[in-house]
Amino acid sequence: MISTKSLSRRGFLNMGAAAGAGLLLPKTGLITPAHAAGPLAPVAEEDAHIAFGHTGPTSDEGWTWAHDQGMKAVAAAFPKLRTSYVESIPYSADATRIYRQFVADDACMVFATSNYGDFLYDVAKRAPDVAFYECDGRNPLDNLGTYYVSHWYPSYVAGIAAGAMSPSGKLGYVASFPVPSVYSGTNAFLMGARTVNPEATLQTIVINSWFDPQAATQAGTALIDNGCDVLFGIMDEAGYLQVAEERGAKAVMWNTDLRRYGPNAYISSIIVDFKAFYVEQVRRRLVGEWTPTYDLLPFGGGVDVDAWGETVPADVAAKADAVKASIMDGSFNPFSGEIKDSKGNVKVAKGETMSEQELYHWNWSIEGVSGLDA
Amino acid sequence: MSTIRLQRMPIAPARIALVLRLLSVVLALLTTAILLWATGRDPIALGAKVLSSTFGSSFGLEDLALLFSPLIYCGLAVAVALRIGAWNIGAEGQFNFGAFCATGIALFVPGPTWLMLPLMALAGMIGGALWILVPTLARAYADVSELITTLLMNFIAMLLVYWVATGPWLDPSGMALATTARLPVSVPPIWGIVHWGLPVAVMLAIALALVFTYTRWGYEVRIAGANPGAAAYAGMPVKRQLIAVMLLSGALAGLGGMMEAAGTVGRLQGGISNNYGYIGIMVAVLARAAPLGVLATAFFMAVILNGGIVLQSQGLTTHTVLAVTGLILLYAAIGDEAAHYKILRNKTGES
Numbered sequence: 001m002i003s004t005k006s007l008s009r010r011g012f013l014n015m016g017a018a019a020g021a022g023l024l025l026p027k028t029g030l031i032t033p034a035h036a037a038g039p040l041a042p043v044a045e046e047d048a049h050i051a052f053g054h055t056g057p058t059s060d061e062g063w064t065w066a067h068d069q070g071m072k073a074v075a076a077a078f079p080k081l082r083t084s085y086v087e088s089i090p091y092s093a094d095a096t097r098i099y100r101q102f103v104a105d106d107a108c109m110v111f112a113t114s115n116y117g118d119f120l121y122d123v124a125k126r127a128p129d130v131a132f133y134e135c136d137g138r139n140p141l142d143n144l145g146t147y148y149v150s151h152w153y154p155s156y157v158a159g160i161a162a163g164a165m166s167p168s169g170k171l172g173y174v175a176s177f178p179v180p181s182v183y184s185g186t187n188a189f190l191m192g193a194r195t196v197n198p199e200a201t202l203q204t205i206v207i208n209s210w211f212d213p214q215a216a217t218q219a220g221t222a223l224i225d226n227g228c229d230v231l232f233g234i235m236d237e238a239g240y241l242q243v244a245e246e247r248g249a250k251a252v253m254w255n256t257d258l259r260r261y262g263p264n265a266y267i268s269s270i271i272v273d274f275k276a277f278y279v280e281q282v283r284r285r286l287v288g289e290w291t292p293t294y295d296l297l298p299f300g301g302g303v304d305v306d307a308w309g310e311t312v313p314a315d316v317a318a319k320a321d322a323v324k325a326s327i328m329d330g331s332f333n334p335f336s337g338e339i340k341d342s343k344g345n346v347k348v349a350k351g352e353t354m355s356e357q358e359l360y361h362w363n364w365s366i367e368g369v370s371g372l373d374a
Numbered sequence: 375m376s377t378i379r380l381q382r383m384p385i386a387p388a389r390i391a392l393v394l395r396l397l398s399v400v401l402a403l404l405t406t407a408i409l410l411w412a413t414g415r416d417p418i419a420l421g422a423k424v425l426s427s428t429f430g431s432s433f434g435l436e437d438l439a440l441l442f443s444p445l446i447y448c449g450l451a452v453a454v455a456l457r458i459g460a461w462n463i464g465a466e467g468q469f470n471f472g473a474f475c476a477t478g479i480a481l482f483v484p485g486p487t488w489l490m491l492p493l494m495a496l497a498g499m500i501g502g503a504l505w506i507l508v509p510t511l512a513r514a515y516a517d518v519s520e521l522i523t524t525l526l527m528n529f530i531a532m533l534l535v536y537w538v539a540t541g542p543w544l545d546p547s548g549m550a551l552a553t554t555a556r557l558p559v560s561v562p563p564i565w566g567i568v569h570w571g572l573p574v575a576v577m578l579a580i581a582l583a584l585v586f587t588y589t590r591w592g593y594e595v596r597i598a599g600a601n602p603g604a605a606a607y608a609g610m611p612v613k614r615q616l617i618a619v620m621l622l623s624g625a626l627a628g629l630g631g632m633m634e635a636a637g638t639v640g641r642l643q644g645g646i647s648n649n650y651g652y653i654g655i656m657v658a659v660l661a662r663a664a665p666l667g668v669l670a671t672a673f674f675m676a677v678i679l680n681g682g683i684v685l686q687s688q689g690l691t692t693h694t695v696l697a698v699t700g701l702i703l704l705y706a707a708i709g710d711e712a713a714h715y716k717i718l719r720n721k722t723g724e725s
Contacts, residue, residue, distance in 0.1 A: 051687075086686045091552075092648040093638050094683065097437045101687040104433050117550045118640060122567075138549045177644075178540045179551040208536045208644055361548055 037142040040131055042288030043108045048081035050074055050282055051102040053095070055114035055236070056211035057087045062236035062255035063210065066272050067113040067135075073275035074282050081286075088211075095119035103127045109285045111135070111278070114210065115179075120144070131285050131292070136181060145292030147277060149303035151181070151254075152188040152359050153327050154270045156334045157305050158232070158252045159192020160320040161267050161312055165250050166230045169197050172223030173204040174216050174233030174240050178372045182234055184362040185270075186369050189232050189252070191334055194368070196319070203228060204371035213239040224249050230267070241265055250311070257306050266309035273302050296356060300328055335359060340367040379718045386713035394713050395660070398705030399674070406698050410690075420688060424681040432566055438680050439568040440638050444469070445672035446575035447630025448654025449661065450582060451502075455520075455623040456663035457586065458616055459599040460513065464524025465627040466651025467531035468502035472628025473635040474535055475501030477642035480557040480635075481543065490559040494632055502628015503621040505531060510620040514613050520620070528651065536644035543642065553643035561637035571633030578626070582665035595619055627651060653679070656703055675699070 050071070058068040064087065075083050084105070089095050096119045102110050103123060109131040112120050116134065124132040124144040137146035162171060171193060175182045186202055193200040203226065205219040220231055220240030224247045231240050231251040238261040244251035245262030253269035277297060284290040297303055305324065308317045326332035339348035342365040348354055354362075365373045407417035428434040448465040455462035462468075476494040485493070509523035538554070545555040561569040586592035598605040598612045606612045630650065635642050657675055661667030682695030 057691075084687060084689065088692050090648065091643065091645045093440060093634070094648055097441075097680065097683045098686060100433050100437065101427065101683055104427060104431060105687055115551050117553060118556070136551070138551065177536075177552045206540075208533075363548065 037291075039289050039291045040108075040129060040143065040285065043286050045078050045080040045286055048078070048109070048282075048286060049105060049107045050081060050083050050285075051105070051107040051110045052083070052085035053089050053098055053102070053110065053112045053114075053116070053120075054085060054087045055089060055091075058085065060211055060236045061238065061258065063272070064113065064236060066255050067111070067274055070274035070278040074278050077279045078282060078286065081282075089114075089116070091116065091119070093119065096123055099123040103130055109133075109282060109290075112137075131281075131290050133281065133292075136179075140292060140294065143292065145294060147274075147293070147295040147297065148181075148360070149272055149297045150299055150356070150359070151270050151272075151303050152184045152335070152362075153299040154303055154305040154324075155185050155188040155232075156192040157320050157324045157327070158268045158270065159189035160195055160323055161308065161316050162189065162230045162232065162250065162252055163193025163195065163197035163200050164316040164319070165267060165312065166193065166197060166200065168227055168229045169193075169200040170226070170228045171200060171202040172220070172226070172228030172231045173202055173371075174219045174223070174231065174235055175204045175206045175372065176210045176234055177208060178206060180360065180362050183365060183372060184359055185232070185234055186372065187362060187366045188334070190366060190368050191339075192323075193230075195323075201368045201370070202232075204369065206371065210234070211236040213237050216240050217243055220244065220251075221247075238262070253306075259306075259309055263309070264311050267312055268308055269306040271304045271306045272297075273304075277302060296360065299324075341365065342367055342369060342373050377720065379720060380715045381718050382714050383716055384714075386710065391662070391710065391713040394709030395706060398709040399702055402698065402701040402705045405701055406694075415690075420685060423688060424684045427684045428677060428680050434680070436566045436568055437683070438676050439565075439572055441676040441679050442673055443568075443572040443575050444630045444634050444638075444648070444650040445653060445657055445675050446572075446579060446668060447633065448627055448650045449657030449668040449672045450575075450579055450665060451623045451627035451630070451651075452654045452658035453661060453663040453665060453668050454582065454626060455620055456658055457599050458595050458619045459602070460616065460620055460623070461521045462506065462524050462620065462623045462627075463521055463655065464506060464509065464527045464624075464651070465630075465654045466647050466649070467524070467528035468505045468624045468627035469631035469634070469647045469651050470528075470531035470535050471505040472498035472502040472631030473642055473646055474531070474538065474631075475628070476632035477543070477554060477557060477635050480559055481554060487559050491561065491636070494559070494636055495629060498628045498630075498632025499625035500628070502624040502626065502631065504624070505628065506620055506624030510617055510624075513620070514616050532644070532647070535642060535646065539641075539643045545641075550641070553641045556640050557636055557642075559636065560640055561633060567638075569633070569637035571630075571637045574633070575630075576669065578629075579665045579669050586665065591615075627654070653699070656699065659703070660706055678702070 052071050054064040056064040058064050071083050086098050089098050095116045099120055100123050112134045115136040120134050121139050124141050128143050132144040134146055136148045173186050186204055190202040207215040207219050216235045216239035220243035223231060229249045231244050233240055234254055238258045241251045241253055241258055241262040244265035250267050251265045252267045255272055257269055259266040333353050335354040337348040337352045338346055338350045341347045410417040428438055451465045452462050475497040479494045479497045505527055509520045512518035512523055513520040540552045543554045545553055561571055563569045594610045595615055598610055598615050602612050634646055639646055653675055657668055657671045660671040678699060685694060686692055
């Protein structure tokens with residue numbers, strides 16, 4: 001469960017209403033709503049309709065599947081309410097139509113499990129009595145909150161193992177879009193790898209989708225053809241893991257334990273778990289406590305590294321586990337200066353540490369990452 | 375004794391074609407209903423839900439209008455090219471590139487709204503025409519099939535939009551991902567969130583219908599499409615007409631892209647075209663390339679697509695909708711072919 005206490009103990013920002021507009025504030029300092037409005041009125045469990053909008057199919061065994069598990073946890077915790085979901089919502093005006101349809105269907109709470117930007121924002125603005133959440137959202141309203149996972153920490157830890165298991169030092173990354181979650185994921189992964197393999201580099205290929213098994217497979221093949229021997233990515237399915245298995249390379253995945261698709265290639269996965277978050281937010285909505293929150297699920301509390309794959313050497317696993325422990329107890333923060341961008345400029349000076357907002361909004365590649373910066 | 379014999383006629387009678395067209399739609403919906411019923415759902419309740427959600431609220435009607443509008447532009451684009459016998463499979467690309475050009479003007483050229491909107495519309499049309507220029511010239515002068523070239527151009531335009539929206543034109547505020555900033559000018563609304571893109575599209579359809587019916591140029595285009603050899607023999611400038619019509623086709627799709635970016639979405643981002651260009655092919659084919667027919671079929675497709683949104687919120691997958699549209703086209707194609715046949719009865723022995 002996410003509590004303000006544990007967040008601050010670990011040095012996380014509480015992105016709650018009082019303290020937290022900060023996370024959503026880019027450095028340009030745009031004004032966020034003051035959340036002067038009180039909590040939304042309570043809803044009787046038997047009258048409640050909780051709706052989920054997904055970017056991919058719930059059968060993806062990855063991101064959307066994990067959110068669907070969250071929905072099932074909500075249904076189990078509140079058996080009298082109604083849940084519904086729509087899969088594979090495109091990032092077009094169709095998204096607006098689907099979210100409006102949820103509102104028309106009397107949803108009292110809507111979770112968008114991906115960033116739908118204005119398509120969701122416009123709907124939320126016209127439905128002030130409905131609670132909205134946008135995963136990886138940026139633009140809050142009195143009835144629109146945000147949640148995401150601080151995946152950069154587990155990505156860093158997995159990067160350590162990846163660096164140790166890459167003889168060539170050439171890492172590959174199958175990217176969806178050049179967006180902050182991809183920048184933070186690639187940067188953290190390479191920074192981890194460089195602690196054991198200082199010359200390591202990371203090449204990315206952008207495929208313009210979170211769920212396109214064919215394109216992800218092609219991208220993985222191209223990266224290995226180019227000499228990469230460890231693949232990472234931010235895909236909702238297992239495509240490039242199978243490529244790595246066939247080609248004798250290694251891979252780090254996202255969302256769920258996918259080792260059965262490539263037992264020899266599998267190093268680990270960035271595991272996500274939204275069940276507790278969803279149940280808690282639905283509870284707040286039903287009892288009439290709900291105001292929007294800006295939650296970043298912490299390392300170990302919604303996002304983690306999976307158990308190591310069977311081909312990960314014990315000493316490599318031990319080393320990565322030690323770093324994980326030091327991050328989790330707060331004694332070590334990997335995102336400290338000096339950090340240079342891909343053009344060689346010093347972006348984080350020696351002695352400085354990146355804040356959670358900076359990590360959330362990360363939009364530049366570190367030196368050694370290629371393929372994202374325009 | 376008499377036997378029944380089928381005779382194929384070169385031209386299908388319009389009335390029979392229309393009846394079969396309507397019948398094909400009914401059959402497609404009936405097939406869908408049977409499949410829904412067979413998988414344990416209640417097709418009547420779902421159908422009622424679709425109708426009430428689409429027509430029973432201002433939300434539904436607004437959504438319908440916003441789907442209707444781009445389908446008219448793309449349907450007209452494909453239909454116009456079909457008049458002269460060209461297959462513009464590239465409305466999707468022209469739509470994207472038109473949106474791209476209009477966005478460029480909106481983001482980088484300062485000016486008052488009354489000047490900006492016509493300028494952006496012009497940019498959208500020129501962009502759409504430019505995007506079909508190479509396939510047009512290749513078809514006119516090198517006899518390269520426009521079917522392939524226009525299709526391939528789609529991928530370039532789509533990737534170009536993805537690239538600018540996530541790279542050089544990315545919203546600098548950091549408040550939105552993978553999209554440009556909100557455009558400083560927008561197409562003004564006429565009702566709720568429905569903007570002027572729709573009435574403009576309807577007026578264009580009517581204007582095109584008048585041009586094709588009452589002008590010499592429209593007549594020549596039809597002849598050139600039906601029989602280019604005969605048209606050329608009659609002294610018509612077939613090549614010039616082909617070029618003009620295909621550029622017009624691209625311009626229509628490009629204008630649709632401008633209206634989508636500056637009216638409906640308010641930004642430029644990858645995937646903005648939402649397959650309207652491809653669905654436009656279906657719209658034009660079902661309308662038998664008649665501009666006024668496009669209004670009817672675009673409306674019908676908008677209802678189907680909006681119905682798909684409603685069905686998805688009732689637990690059906692997005693593929694169901696795709697299957698329904700495919701079924702309609704399949705039955706329509708069968709109906710079109712069937713319309714060519716006449717049933718003859720004759721006595722044995724006679725011939």
